[in-house]
Amino acid sequence: MIRSVKYSFALSRLAKNFSTKSIPRQPSYYHKTGKDPLVYRTIGQQLDLSAQRYPNNEAVVFCDEDKRLNFSDLKSQVDRLAAGFIRLGLEPGDCLAIWAPNYLFWYLSMLATTKAGLISVGLNPAFQGPEIKYALNKVNVKAIVMPESFKSQHYYEILKTIIPDLDNFEPGNINCSSIPSLKTIIVDSKDSYKSAFKFNDVCDIATAENTQKLKKIESNIDPDSPANIQFTSGTTGLPKATLLSHYSMINNGIHMASRFHLYGGERLCGLLPLFHVFGLIVSKLSALSAGATLIVPSPGFDAESTLKAINNEKCTTIHGAPTMYISLVEAQKKLNLPINTLKYAGTGGAACSPQFIEDIGQVLNTPKVLNGFGISELSGATFFQDLDGSREDMLETVGHLNDHLEAKVVDRDGKVVPFGTPGELLVRGYSTMMGYFGDQEKTDEVMGPGGWYRTGDQFILREDGYGIVVGRLKEMIIRGGENIFPKEIEDLLITHPDIIECYVVGVPDKRMGEEACVFLRIAEGKEMDAEKIKEFCKGKIAHFKIPKYCRVVSDFPKTLSGKVQKFKLTEIFEKGL
Template sequence: MMSSKGFAFTQHFYKSVLSRSRRQRSLIWLRRLSVEPPAAVKRHNSHPAHLHYIGKHPLVYRSVGQELERAVAEYGSTESIVSCHEQKRYTFRSLIEDVDRVAAGLLKLGLQQGDHVGIWAPNNMHWYLTMLGAARAGLVSVGINPAFQGPEVEYCLKKVKVKAIIMPESFKTQNYYEIMKGICPELPGSVDSHIKSANLPHLKYVVVDTPNKLKGALTFDDLLDLSNPTEREAIKQLQHHIMPDSGCNIQFTSGTTGKPKAAVLSHYNFVNNGIHIGNRNQFDSNSRICVQVPLFHVYGVVITIMSAMTHGSTLVLPAAGFSPADSLHAIVNEKCTVIHGTPTMYVDLIKKQRELKLPLETAKMAVTGGAPCSPQLFLDIKNVLGLDHVRTVYGLTETTAVIFQSRPGDKSEHILNTVGHLLEHIEVKVVDAEGHIVQFGEPGELYVRGYATMLEYYDDAEKTKETIGNDKWLKTGDQFILQADGYGRIVGRLKEMIIRGGENLFPKEIEDFLNSHPKIIEAHVIGVPDERLGEECCAFVRLQDGVETITTDEVKEFAKGKLAHFKVPRYIIPIDQFPRTASGKIQKFKLAEAYKEMQK
């Protein structure tokens, strides 16, 4: 049900429509606005599963660069970002100086508005500066997974025609420079750091954040020093000519199946989703966010960077890559009030906190997203980390970031059993296999329409048309239940649904159940071939420390009275670590491959 505050926009019509049946005319206006009627007007269960939530805050028409200027004007002396592992700090005022040096430097190299700048790096300061600098220059940043190897990076660079790439020299076991030489052999012999590559014809510059001089590459410091004060001043004037509707970032889909697609997101997407996410989380200039998620992912760049920037909040980077111990120490040392992470990250963080028992007095709220979170994990996050609030977000790369999110004051059942309430200015409906709308409370595929929808899949008109219809509805591929009060529940991915002897099984329901078993830390369920039933249910599980095994009979006994017998997994397979993407999503196709290998 829409809150009374959310009706501020519609109350004008209640007061002004006086002729004939005042109440009847008012209801007509409400239907036109597609908002929830007040409590006195009850919906019947037969109503179709369609909602359009307006909210009370209007959308804004600003570019990322203009939004940064607004943040500087309002929060200038507030810290914008702290990189613990690099020992670097920026206020919003000092930040924009280096951001504009990056912007002016990229343009000085000859890049033009609309060109693509790849960022292939872990959570280092140069990632943050480059993303904002590209936006200020009218360029499009391209987030590349720092774990990608040569062929994967080569695919990304070719797919979206990257003109310049920013990267560290190395991270963990990877030497990025050597990998680049492998896919761009001309790099070391490039004259004046200008690349002419047969394999990568669009790539012109490689910029490396390193104190070392590497053949054919610019250093990040070189980039910062390329421009003069006049050229940096020109960046301010450029902001009036960058259209908010133009692309500012390309996100590669997570690649859990098949080749990643390249979703193009706009300045308008970024700024408005960031504002409304921050509003829901009640961020302000006192908020300090411990960032565990990778910046290249939509969780990092929008849910984290943009929501913080639009509200004057501080980002704290504990480490270049996810490290539970570093996260916990950063929360203590930097007095973090908020934690951002995926469910898998929280599993590891809880395990480490049980070991270290650090005083996390300042931490008040955890935000989880990127993958479904079980009710048991929600409880563990709150109790073990000692937090007041746990919030969930749900969305897709193709919807910028968030379309459902917890609200302040949500009851426990909303936190534990839903992905939150529909975000402001988003329209959704749930449909069956034939495209017909279902009723509230019935499962079907979630469709989304509104400001947050991506512009397109880059250079892939066919896939774009498959995902976004002429009516502008975006098909999520998620099996979803929409409630009449605006809250939603994920049932699972349509492609992951298991059909066992004619029964439809949704992995998330079974995973949530298994995660409540005292022996199990984390569970993920897949369908595997079965001669009689077509498919059977197989669960891969991570066990608690000190627990060596768990049997199917134990799970059956635990399931009595809690889960239908046909939903109990036939196979229980312990696993030390789950294969997952850098954004925390489990790669279930790799679990299927592992099961297949076990059968040989």
């Protein structure tokens, strides 16, 4: 049986509910006060507190590296590394980039920066020379930590493409006109590189004087000071550098742990890259604050390794992007591992259809599948499902507004629309970014009067604080004056039994301005074309929303965090591929 399209069904339900309410309808504004107060502490202070409360609890497990640390050992290693950074000459406020997949040294380095007063900069491990040069210069990075290699990526050699005379410098004394701020390179390797320090050596070089200096620095770090820079995923244009504070990050982690019912003894399998706001805050910092264990199956996402880690480590929860769950479902159908410990699966970063949520629950033997909504500029999760929420809300919405945040939905003129009416979502609260690093103009574009952040998302807010994502305003297709949101079409098409994954984009059209084109990944041995799509959609959505074009592909261009780069799909169409 074909399930109702989530967006269309939710709208009809809202219309029915509002028909019985008095007129005029209330403005679409909601404030979630929260039952627990916000905390005023740094991320480093949270680590110390967790080590004190849960010293013997397992903090992290990196399965591929076969490395495990309890909270007491984690604090000890982080303190040593932070003092080592100080020994290298790094000062509070300096930017330290981490250019790597999910290795233990990534986890340790980020926490060490929070204790030494540095600003960690998460870089996509797939970045190539020009992208690295742009990122390092954008935020004036002084030091970079990286592995020797990962898959076909050799990091030191890539640096040499933008710093040709790299081997001429001594460790800690890089002097390059193309990246003038960069002074120090740290490589996690047994081998030596002429201009770089070994990561393990940095952990061991601190003196008593460095340790004392670290304590003084820690005592002076303001929770409102910057802790991390998130580069936007770059699905359109050059990435912006989102600056986040200790205060926004740790409070988001704490309140997400509360919503997930994470406690000491819980075991969270984190699939998202640590450089991404979901992996860093919603997974890593929520587990850290709760005394729970973070399980990292492999440096890069691998479905089979993940399923084995869930089974072997008895994971109680899992966090991943929708595209990752698609791969997990396909792999589990083949492996059929005895997964029976999961309490819920959390997802976000892209839209989820009801059919998709059903598949995760059934194939991965997961009682609850919780979807959420969040962005880097808001320190991660902003709306998320509740574990005790209704099945109806789980299928229809992206959850409830998070504690201590305000939300409102406005029209094109900035006027608040009534509850249940689509418009642009604006959010205000503790989690809002400090701004885009070195780019006041871009910051002013998204930060409105009164501290409201403009998300750029077409959104529906209910009176009870639950939300429904209609789509990105920038992704909206305007066909002959009619507004079309790709997500509505995607939610319908994914219910087709032969379609595994689908994404809709707008493509140029001389007569209508734009038309919808759907890119599909279909089941083996099946066929799909525009006529079959049209027949399937007939009677389920308005005729003008039915995609005119259909392209079947074997895979989609994606960021490492699992987001499909829709602008590349448009480019593929325009090239006639």
